[in-house]
Amino acid sequence: MQYIPGLAGVPATESKISYIDGQKGLLTYRGYNIMELAEKSSFEETTLLLLFGELPTRDELNDFDQQLRANRRVKYNIREIMKNLPETTHPMHMLQVVVASLASFYPSTEYMKGGTENQDYINDVTVKIIAHMATLVAQWEHMRNGYDPIEPRKDLTYAENFLYMVTGEEPDPDWARLLDACLILHAEHTINASTFTTMVTGSTLANPCSVISSAIASLSGPLHGGANQMVIEMLEKIGRPENARAFIEDRLANKKVIWGMGHREYKTKDPRATILQQLSEKLLLKKSESGELSQMFETALEVERVCEEHLGHKGVYPNVDFYSGILYKEMGFDPKMFTSIFAVARSAGWMAHWREQLQNNKIFRPTQVYTGAGNSCYLSLDQRSDGIRGVLSKQNNPDA
Numbered sequence: 001m002q003y004i005p006g007l008a009g010v011p012a013t014e015s016k017i018s019y020i021d022g023q024k025g026l027l028t029y030r031g032y033n034i035m036e037l038a039e040k041s042s043f044e045e046t047t048l049l050l051l052f053g054e055l056p057t058r059d060e061l062n063d064f065d066q067q068l069r070a071n072r073r074v075k076y077n078i079r080e081i082m083k084n085l086p087e088t089t090h091p092m093h094m095l096q097v098v099v100a101s102l103a104s105f106y107p108s109t110e111y112m113k114g115g116t117e118n119q120d121y122i123n124d125v126t127v128k129i130i131a132h133m134a135t136l137v138a139q140w141e142h143m144r145n146g147y148d149p150i151e152p153r154k155d156l157t158y159a160e161n162f163l164y165m166v167t168g169e170e171p172d173p174d175w176a177r178l179l180d181a182c183l184i185l186h187a188e189h190t191i192n193a194s195t196f197t198t199m200v201t202g203s204t205l206a207n208p209c210s211v212i213s214s215a216i217a218s219l220s221g222p223l224h225g226g227a228n229q230m231v232i233e234m235l236e237k238i239g240r241p242e243n244a245r246a247f248i249e250d251r252l253a254n255k256k257v258i259w260g261m262g263h264r265e266y267k268t269k270d271p272r273a274t275i276l277q278q279l280s281e282k283l284l285l286k287k288s289e290s291g292e293l294s295q296m297f298e299t300a301l302e303v304e305r306v307c308e309e310h311l312g313h314k315g316v317y318p319n320v321d322f323y324s325g326i327l328y329k330e331m332g333f334d335p336k337m338f339t340s341i342f343a344v345a346r347s348a349g350w351m352a353h354w355r356e357q358l359q360n361n362k363i364f365r366p367t368q369v370y371t372g373a374g375n376s377c378y379l380s381l382d383q384r385s386d387g388i389r390g391v392l393s394k395q396n397n398p399d400a
């Protein structure tokens with residue numbers, strides 16, 4: 001029996017939702033190229049594509065859109081839970097707690113009865129979670145800064161309403177279109193860590209709110225979605241393009257990762273990073289009076305060049321998290337929010353995989369290769385000399 005660390009290259013499921021060609025740098029949702037979707041689709045339409053497998057008709061899209069709009073408001077009790085969190089709570093931790101608490105209001109006893117799926121419950125909870133995610137993230141931004149949250153509006157698209165709830169201002173259509181493209185690009189990515197978490201938790205027939213809460217926890221780590229906040233903090237530390245080489249070479253010499261670089265699947269630049277880089281460049285040029293890009297963007301370009309020199313031969317190139325933060329920062333979002341904006345978008349992919357898992361469910365329960373002791377002899381407390389400290393000292397000094 002061979003153990004594969006991190007299950008690298010091990011197929012854990014069959015799925016029809018998305019496809020990656022890591023050598024060519026290609027990503028498709030249900031067969032549609034991500035570049036075309038980012039340019040022409042909307043988050044609402046892409047979500048339907050992910051959930052149901054095909055692009056909707058105008059009526060189907062309108063119907064789903066109306067359902068999302070009608071489900072934006074969060075209950076008073078949920079708001080009270082948020083109010084009781086310390087203001088220092090990171091948006092991802094807030095999201096994890098609050099989405100888990102939604103299970104109290106939307107119990108899943110119906111869909112779990114006898115293992116038979118209740119399609120109405122599944123559709124309702126899908127809409128509820130995707131609609132609520134944006135409201136929770138936007139409202140927490142005000143609450144953690146000591147202000148009253150802004151209520152969602154029904155007359156705006158998903159992206160427009162999110163911008164409105166964060167800024168309190170009438171959303172600029174160009175900015176809403178930009179955010180829409182970001183949401184599309186982040187909505188789905190095959191069986192990444194947080195989607196795998198969704199499937200594992202979902203396979204036990206846990207409440208879908210608990211399923212998505214576990215996925216949020218998984219996304220929050222800096223090796224996964226949490227990297228977008230780390231990238232900005234790294235670029236801020238580097239400060240100027242001319243500091244990039246020394247900073248990167250020092251980190252690599254100390255065996256530290258470069259945030260926003262590398263990917264299990266892609267051995268070339270992540271196609272989403274390419275699109276986000278282009279979108280950032282366009283936005284910066286539009287904002288700049290001098291026709292120059294920002295110092296942070298120039299620093300990122302230099303980091304990418306130095307990394308290619310040192311890591312290109314290992315297939316380590318920018319991933320989606322490398323340029324998304326620059327774009328979000330230019331759009332005025334606090335870096336602490338970046339991963340939670342990612343989670344808002346990814347809720348579409350998580351729900352699609354949860355539903356696909358339910359269609360042919362088998363509980364995830366892999367096996368392991370045991371490497372521990374055999375036939376240990378139980379000694380009474382009086383007979384023990386080494387104890388735990390002895391084991392630890394042997395671990396720290398194996399030759400002793």
Ligand SMILES: CC(=O)SCCNC(=O)CCNC(=O)[C@H](O)C(C)(C)COP(=O)(O)OP(=O)(O)OC[C@H]1O[C@@H](n2cnc3c(N)ncnc32)[C@H](O)[C@@H]1OP(=O)(O)O
Pocket residue numbers: 006222223224225227256257258259260261262263264265311314316319320321
């Ligand atoms: C949305 C997302 O989740 S995208 C990923 C976001 N995460 C990050 O940006 C964190 C930085 N990146 C990483 O830590 C990794 O590239 C991961 C976690 C994304 C992928 O990890 P794995 O597939 O296990 O790749 P692994 O760690 O085996 O890397 C292969 C080689 O490239 C090197 N490498 C990979 N990524 C990096 C990096 N960011 N910086 C420096 N070296 C790297 C490894 O050190 C390893 O070198 P070696 O073969 O000489 O030991």
Ligand SMILES: O=C([O-])CC(=O)C(=O)O
Pocket residue numbers: 188189190191192193224263264265319320
């Ligand atoms: O696929 C992965 O491992 C991580 C990733 O890029 C994503 O989830 O978008």
